[in-house]
Amino acid sequence: xxxxxxxxxxxxxxxxxxxxxxxxxxxxxxxxxxxxxxxxxxxxxxxxxxxxxxxxxxxxxxxxxxxxxxxxxxxxxxxxxxxxxxxxxxxxxxxxxxxxxxxxxxxxxxxxxxxxxxxxxxxxxxxxxxxxxxxxxxxxxxxxxxxxxxxxxxxxxxxxxxxx
Numbered sequence: 387x388x389x390x391x392x393x394x395x396x397x398x399x400x401x402x403x404x405x406x407x408x409x410x411x412x413x414x415x416x417x418x419x420x421x422x423x424x425x426x427x428x429x430x431x432x433x434x435x436x437x438x439x440x441x442x443x444x445x446x447x448x449x450x451x452x453x454x455x456x457x458x459x460x461x462x463x464x465x466x467x468x469x470x471x472x473x474x475x476x477x478x479x480x481x482x483x484x485x486x487x488x489x490x491x492x493x494x495x496x497x498x499x500x501x502x503x504x505x506x507x508x509x510x511x512x513x514x515x516x517x518x519x520x521x522x523x524x525x526x527x528x529x530x531x532x533x534x535x536x537x538x539x540x541x542x543x544x545x546x547x548x549x550x
Contacts, residue, residue: 388422388423388424388438388441388442388443389422389423389442389443389444390420390422390423390424390442390443390444390445390446390549391423391424391425391426391438391439391442391444391445391446391512392410392413392423392424392425392426392445392446392447392448392545392549393406393410393425393426393428393432393435393438393439393445393446393447393448394406394407394408394409394410394411394413394425394426394427394428394448394449395407395428395429395430395432395447395448395449395450395499396408396428396429396430396449396450397429397430398528398529399526399527399528400524400525400526400527401523401524401525401526401527401528401529401530401531402450402457402521402522402523402524402525402530402531402534403450403521403524404450404530405448405449405450405519405521405530405534405541406428406447406448406449406450406519407427407428407429408530408538409448409519409538409541409542409545410425410426410427410428410448411427412538412542413425413542413545413546414427416542416546418546419546419549420549420550423549424438424442426438431497431502432447432497432499432502432503432506433497433502433505433506436506436510439506439510439512439514440509440510440512442512443512443513444512444513444515444549445512445513445514445515446515446517446545446548446549447499447503447514447515447516447517448517448519448545449499449516449517449518449519450518450519450521450524451518451519451520451521452520452521452522452523452524453520453521454522455520456520457520457521457522457531457533457534457537458519458520458533458534458536458537458538458540458541459519459520460517460518460519460520460540460541460544461517461518461519461520462515462516462517462518462548463515463516463518464513464514464515464516465503465504465506465507465513465514465515465516499516500516503516515548517544517545517548519534519541521534
């Protein structure tokens with residue numbers, strides 16, 4: 387079992403929408419990455435990695451959130467896994483936060499990251515944290531805008547902070 391898993395979601399051909407993918411790519415070569423952590427440049431389908439998530443104790447999912455916040459702002463949402471149902475009240479509290487969050491994603495995925503996390507949370511014991519990176523829009527463009535690229539060091543620091 388890998389204790390830590392980071393999955394960066396996004397399409398790198400869609401500009402800011404690919405921020406999670408770009409974060410994972412940079413993080414995979416970062417010497418500060420904890421030993422034993424696995425990093426995946428995940429594309430646009432989180433459920434594709436359900437088997438890897440199931441084998442992990444802690445999962446960080448990094449994805450774009452379309453909103454009016456400063457581009458590159460990082461939002462953290464935790465979704466505790468609990469296949470036993472014992473934490474149903476806590477899960478309901480998290481669920482109340484996730485639907486509004488889902489409206490802030492550009493659903494370029496088969497399911498949005500929020501919808502996929504809600505499904506995974508029903509069966510996977512891992513603690514799943516979604517780190518949403520604020521973006522103003524998604525458009526066809528390779529690479530990140532200069533504004534988001536400038537925020538990348540702070541974003542990487544935040545992901546590493548979450549990894550402990």
